[in-house]
Amino acid sequence: MEGAGEKRREQSVLKLILELGPLLIFFLVNARADNWDLKRFGLFQHVAEKDVGIMAATGAFMTATILALTISLILYRRVPVMPLVSGVIVVAFGGLTLYLQDDLFIKLKPTIVNLMFAAALLGGLFLLKRPLLGIVFDGVLQLDEEGWRKLSLRWGLFFLFLAALNEVVWRSFSTDTWVTFKVFGTMPITILFTLCQLPLIQRHALPQN
Structure with a gap:
């Protein structure tokens, strides 16, 4: 072990x-x-x-x-x-x-990626009535249906937030500041958000066989 x-x-x-x-x-x-x-x-x-x-x-x-x-x-x-x-x-x-x-295109890349992930998760919830996050992470997490819905909604909204934040930073600051934020700002924010989801995951975790 x-x-x-x-x-x-x-x-x-x-x-x-x-x-x-x-x-x-x-x-x-x-x-x-x-x-x-x-x-x-x-x-x-x-x-x-x-x-x-x-x-x-x-x-x-x-x-x-x-x-x-x-x-x-x-x-x-x-x-x-x-x-x-x-x-x-x-x-x-x-x-x-x-x-x-x-350099506009490389600066737009995080916005496009985050909008795509947000559209997939929120579209899955409200159009397909399926929490698609459960399909991606099913081998890592075992949650009940309500847990996957809540987690998918939160991540979908978080991706929208990251897209908006990227737009604000690249439009408002220098290229060097944007690069620094992309590397040392986005990751800590994402880690913090992930840690904040642990109580939800624990509440909705399925019993291990």
Whole structure:
């Protein structure tokens, strides 16, 4: 049993690294790009000086995201739905950012992803009359129907909040501030929200066989 617990902890740490790694690379490249004289490379010769950092960070973010998804597929033979959807949009909007040399697209990516998740969860509740969160996390959590409905509603509203918050930050502050918030602001907020759901999960948890 102790060996199995240790293995689960190692897998949890690895999954966390695969999820956070691309974001940390995004932040580090954006923060350090000015010191690397990237304008000497053909890819950045026609990029405005002020945009070199975010363009380099976007390319690194796309590469790291693809690598993380590939490693997940190799190790676990599957990629979870949420990281997969987010990864596809990173590549799509990151590609538009680099092709058009306009950081608007990479800044819109969190808004689009969060709106998609919110639409799926809230649409499932009010249109399909099904708590879709139960389908995604059924192998991790065992809750009664009411628990899944409440949790789906809360997460749906939380994703709407994250989408609105991203819009406020990128429209109101500098690109560097937005990158810092994306990496070091969104994750703590999400962790705090997740912890706040533990009482609900405990109330509606099904007995373990």
